[in-house]
Structure formats: C-alpha cells, structure tokens
Amino acid sequence: MAATAEFACQWCKQPFIARLADRKRGWARYCSKSCKASRQERRTGQHTAYQDRRERSGNPYEGGEFADAHLFSNEDHDCNKPL
Numbered sequence: 001m002a003a004t005a006e007f008a009c010q011w012c013k014q015p016f017i018a019r020l021a022d023r024k025r026g027w028a029r030y031c032s033k034s035c036k037a038s039r040q041e042r043r044t045g046q047h048t049a050y051q052d053r054r055e056r057s058g059n060p061y062e063g064g065e066f067a068d069a070h071l072f073s074n075e076d077h078d079c080n081k082p083l
Contacts, residue, residue: 011035 003020009031018028030036041047 009035011039 004017005020005023006015006017007023007028008015010029012031012035014031016031022028030039
C-alpha cells in the first residue's frame with residue numbers, strides 16, 4: 001500500500017489525503033479539480049481573457065481556438081482514395 005498523509009488544500013485550506021510520492025513530484029497540492037482550477041484562473045486569467053474575446057466578437061460561438069470546427073466535414077473523406 002502506498003504511503004499517504006493528510007495535507008491542507010492550498011486554495012480552500014480543507015484537509016485531504018494524498019500519496020507522499022505524488023506530493024514529492026509536486027502534485028497533490030489541491031483537494032479537488034475545482035480548487036486547482038480556481039487557483040489557476042487567479043494566477044493566469046486565461047478563462048477571463050477567453051470570455052472577454054467572446055464578448056468583444058459579439059458572437060458567442062467565436063473566440064475559441066476551434067471556433068470554426070463545425071464548418072468542416074469528414075463526409076467527403078475516403079481513406080482508400082489514392083493520392
């Protein structure tokens with residue numbers, strides 16, 4: 001069985017149990033993915049920047065990296081077609 005210990009989440013300060021090997025790697029700093037995401041958003045501001053781009057464009061479907069992905073289709077693709 002892996003060695004574990006109790007740590008405090010770096011975002012919400014709630015206690016959680018994590019493997020010592022993960023902690024040594026620099027992982028297991030947060031009790032959940034939502035705490036990690038909250039901390040990352042405060043640190044980088046990526047989601048806020050994304051929302052700002054969408055708002056400026058006036059189109060809620062624009063502003064993302066894959067905004068035009070719905071325009072492409074694989075219906076005409078044939079893997080057996082010679083080049």
